[in-house]
Amino acid sequence: MPAGLLELFLTGLLHMTPDVQQPSEEDKKVADEFKAQGNDLMRKEQYKEALDCYSRAIEKDRANAVYYSNRAAAYSKMNEQEKAIDDCLMALRIDPNYSKAYGRKGLAHTALNQHRDAIHCYKKALELDPSNDSYKNNLELAEQQLRETGDPGAGPGGALGGGMNLGGMDIGSLLNNPTLMNMATSMMSNPQMQQM
Numbered sequence: 001m002p003a004g005l006l007e008l009f010l011t012g013l014l015h016m017t018p019d020v021q022q023p024s025e026e027d028k029k030v031a032d033e034f035k036a037q038g039n040d041l042m043r044k045e046q047y048k049e050a051l052d053c054y055s056r057a058i059e060k061d062r063a064n065a066v067y068y069s070n071r072a073a074a075y076s077k078m079n080e081q082e083k084a085i086d087d088c089l090m091a092l093r094i095d096p097n098y099s100k101a102y103g104r105k106g107l108a109h110t111a112l113n114q115h116r117d118a119i120h121c122y123k124k125a126l127e128l129d130p131s132n133d134s135y136k137n138n139l140e141l142a143e144q145q146l147r148e149t150g151d152p153g154a155g156p157g158g159a160l161g162g163g164m165n166l167g168g169m170d171i172g173s174l175l176n177n178p179t180l181m182n183m184a185t186s187m188m189s190n191p192q193m194q195q196m
């Protein structure tokens with residue numbers, strides 16, 4: 001697929017309003033209880049159980065960035081970094097100013113040796129929360145790793161993903177998302193789309 005078309009598609013996708021139903025007050029309350037339970041389990045290092053709690057919180061309330069960001073932390077602990085990245089992207093779609101979601105996305109990229117993507121995330125996190133030293137330290141570490149080992153984890157989107165960024169999402173992670181890419185490819189091969 002030509003890069004221009006792809007970019008057009010992704011831009012359109014990002015501007016679509018997420019199909020999020022407003023949860024009832026009761027659902028919000030239940031969701032928050034699941035989150036609290038998840039946080040307890042994270043402290044006890046029961047990551048799988050914590051993850052299930054965050055998923056249930058998300059089922060009840062899909063409009064809360066914290067639930068996705070916390071589930072990302074659980075995925076990272078279980079070394080499922082791609083899923084952690086997807087959840088961070090969801091969190092950032094809901095709240096583009098959520099520094100912690102950038103920080104967590106950075107950690108997932110670091111674990112995947114995607115140092116350029118990690119640097120981008122830590123910079124965004126620092127921009128949003130300049131007082132947090134952990135972002136500063138992680139940024140310095142990632143820059144050092146990039147100098148010493150290059151960017152071995154960079155995927156097919158690496159070259160594109162370097163500087164390109166749409167509304168807080170980096171193209172690199174989008175290109176690495178198989179569901180999204182399948183969707184893009186099938187939409188792009190639809191003759192009606194090609195006349196756009």
Ligand SMILES: *[C@@H]1O[C@H](CO)[C@@H](O)[C@H](O)[C@H]1NC(C)=O
Nearest residue numbers: 092093094095096097098128
């Ligand atoms: C993000 O923060 C900026 C600067 O503080 C603010 O202008 C903007 O409205 C915020 N965006 C959201 C979606 O909260």
Ligand SMILES: *[C@@H]1O[C@H](CO)[C@@H](O)[C@H](O)[C@H]1NC(C)=O
Nearest residue numbers: 099100103104132133134135
């Ligand atoms: C800095 O960010 C990390 C990661 O998001 C968080 O765990 C920590 O509480 C933050 N520290 C401060 C002082 O806000």
